[in-house]
Amino acid sequence: MPKRKKSRDQHPQPAFLFDLDGTLIDSVYQHILAWREALRALDIELSNWFIHRRIGMSDSLMLNACMRESGRRLDKKQMEKLQAMHTKAYMRHVGEVQALPGAKALLKQLTTLGVPWAIGTTSLRERAQKSLDMLGIGEEVPVITGDDVEQAKPEPDLFFAAAKKLKMDLEHCVVVGDSVWDLLAAQRAHALGIGLLAGGYGEDELVRAGAYRVYRDPEDLLEHLDEIGVKVEEEH
Amino acid sequence: MPKRKKSRDQHPQPAFLFDLDGTLIDSVYQHILAWREALRALDIELSNWFIHRRIGMSDSLMLNACMRESGRRLDKKQMEKLQAMHTKAYMRHVGEVQALPGAKALLKQLTTLGVPWAIGTTSLRERAQKSLDMLGIGEEVPVITGDDVEQAKPEPDLFFAAAKKLKMDLEHCVVVGDSVWDLLAAQRAHALGIGLLAGGYGEDELVRAGAYRVYRDPEDLLEHLDEIGVKVEEEH
Secondary structure (H helix, E strand, O other): OOOHHHHHHHHHEEEEOOEEEEEEEEEEEHHHHHHHHHHHHHHOOOHHHHHHHHOEOHHHHHHHHHHHHHHHOOHHHHHHHHHHHHHHHHHHHHOOOEOOHHHHHHHHHHHHHHEEEEOOOOOOHHHHHHHHOOOOOOOOOOOOOOHHHOOOOOOOHHHHHHHHHHHOOOOHHHEOOHHHHHHHHHHHHOEEEEEEEEEEEEHHHHOOOOOOOOOOOHHHHHHHHHHHHHOOOOOO | HHHHHHHHHHOOOOOOOOOOEEEOOOOHHHHHHHHHHHHHOOOOOOOOHHHHHHHOOOOHHHHHHHHHHHOOOHHHHHHHHHHHHHHHHHHHHHHHOOOOOOOHHHHHHHHHOOOOEEEEEOOOOHHHHHHHHHHOOOOOOOOOOOOHHOOOOOOOOOHHHHEEEEEEEHHHHEEEEEOOHHHHHHHOOOOOOEEEEHHHOHHHHHOOOOOOOOOOHHHHHHHHHHHHHOOOOOOO
């Protein structure tokens, strides 16, 4: 053990910054239909795939895209109403939502290995809390939500704030996400981006957005931690 | 008009064979959650993205994939129960489902241009009928469903049967679908495959599966019919 500790001090392990929805929690599809329901309540008809590909952006950027696509203008009050309706619709389906395979095991393994990790999610705290509870993530883990920063993804602010809490440089961190917005944020901050298929993007989309590697889900990532420079086994 | 008619006789227009869910109807995301609900009722936990990428296969191939992935064996009776629960869960959400943008206009335009078209869907008739009603598709249109053939997609049997009803060779047809299973079926039958993003696959996935062109949705396809050899305007 002492030998291993010393080796790790010489070559510090990278820290991991995780997105939440679609990366650790299987909630993207429920979010899509919740946004769809909220948009329809304001007579904005957009296709599910269009919403899907914009999940994970900040709410305001996403709603801008929806306004551009539909040709509708919304004022600040209507946008707040939309966000509230989305949260309400999502909360109605949150009982169906579960952690993705391997999510808890992956976080536990990182902790065991002494690899720092944190969460950076565009979601507002109210929506994110239920997911954090599912993963058993308590006060001891740095969690940055959309409420905490001026600009959410694809701005890298969320991940900058998360890295800061871990006292790490973001450019020495690994950003794990399921959407191209996570990977764009990673690229802009010179962090290593890892993509997961669990949010429903195709592998090529994630690679083209800058993913160094793409895994199916947290379980698959856990089985390949050594491919991203985490020293998993004792040295011989 | 007579001149145009003659020209068309010399160079017959291709016929169009359409998939239904995710291609003309925005129903893939509701189908995903309906399968998820049905699988969970049998204590089979699979991620939504995994189900998403297998929608559009025949039910039996899809359920084989689910069994392989989950390590569970299901007997014939359980598989039938699963299918029935999926239909029931989907029917509960069918009120939210709508035609994709441009779907009705595209079909109308093909009819106006004298281009034959038909529907080939893996869905069983019971589930498909609601979608056909939404599109205003009546008895006059050849519709081949999963009930009508021995083997559904990615076997090309559905499209073979649809082309036969139009009295066309399948290899002179254009197959339009949102999933790689449509495009695999098209390739196997030497038909021209066109992909639509409307089912939530990424563009590269569809191109790699053989799509000659990928459009966003039926509306986008309608605006680019001349790219696939349909004579849209009068000759000068």
